[in-house]
Amino acid sequence: MATSIIESSCPSQLKWRKVAYGGMQPGFDDNHTDESFLEYMVMNANVVKRDILKVMLDSVSISQYICIVTLVVLVWAYTLQSTINENSLLLLDVSLLGSGFFVLLLTAEMLYFNLLLNYVLKISFFITGLYVLSPIYHTLTWSISSDSIWALTVSLIILHLFLHDYSGSTVRAPGAPENPTFTSNISSNASIVASLLIASRLPSRLHVFAIVLFSLQVFLFAPLITYCIKKYSFRLHIWLSFGLMVVTLAFAYRFHRVLFVLLLGVLVFVTVVCPYWLIRIQEYKFEINGPWDEAKLCFDITE
Incomplete structure (x- = not known):
């Protein structure tokens, strides 16, 4: 489960970033999202356009x-x-x-x-x-x-x-x-x-x-x-x-x-x-992908 850690650029300002593992950090809720959360949102990435x-x-x-x-x-x-x-x-x-x-x-x-x-x-x-x-x-x-x-x-x-x-x-x-x-x-x-x-x-x-x-x-x-x-x-x-x-x-x-x-x-x-x-x-198909999706692991196995 992705959580947040705290970095301090100055004593009065806390910065949130996403990491793979970690516990709840003081100052942020467990379900906290900041302004950068939707930056990587992709809409209809896998929708096939049909003729x-x-x-x-x-x-x-x-x-x-x-x-x-x-x-x-x-x-x-x-x-x-x-x-x-x-x-x-x-x-x-x-x-x-x-x-x-x-x-x-x-x-x-x-x-x-x-x-x-x-x-x-x-x-x-x-x-x-x-x-x-x-x-x-x-x-x-x-x-x-x-x-x-x-x-x-x-x-x-x-x-x-x-x-x-x-x-x-x-x-x-x-x-x-x-x-x-x-x-x-x-x-x-x-x-x-x-x-x-x-x-x-x-x-x-x-x-x-x-x-x-x-x-x-x-x-x-x-x-x-x-x-x-x-x-x-x-x-x-x-x-x-x-x-x-x-x-x-x-x-x-x-x-x-x-x-x-x-x-x-x-x-x-x-x-x-x-x-x-x-x-x-x-036209009504609506698909949203983003950082909240489960990671898809790809293994490159070479002989």
Whole structure:
């Protein structure tokens, strides 16, 4: 605790100065401050000045993933209505898997043959296990009413969107160690459970296998693919994101007008309103630093 000591420039005048240690000095209170106390005050030293255009471009990643999840929900809805059959779903699964590997090969900085072979083996085991477990998933929720399934699925998708890591900090690049967080694990598990709930309402086991494979490909691997594209070229990321928004809005309009209006409102709110809101409230941010703050120790360790 910083205290004061007394120096005497003349017998009738006492001078206060700040030292690291010491006891209470006669003539001054323990909480005494003099005129020099506020000389080293700094205001808003660590406040980051944000540009609205940069914030809007950064928010595109959020809108992009919202569109991806919306497309997954639309595929679920069309499959439940028997508009998309199991053969079309399997073709979609193969197309997504091939496209994902192609993008990964083009954008990854370091992707060795052994690592690629490891990916192929893991995905093969994953698909095989999923196909073996499809009969179980098919009968998983027979004793639960459909209304409860729809309500739980919607809640899980909202939870998934709310807890998803939009910054990409937990995305594992090829060859990098895993660094999952608690919220990202909850988000992933919520999407998986929602996929299984929807799959349990489909008419055949092949439907179940195809829709679960499609859902898990998107929820588990789409963040990695979009992260690689963004890291490879930010401009390409922006163009693909806006193209994805247009496609998603077109499918939403075709499916239902209310869904189109709701999705359009969410995209405008996330991409335009929220950045503008952030810039405006930045004016009210007030941060004060001074000699009363705790000291930050920095150690320079050299080998």
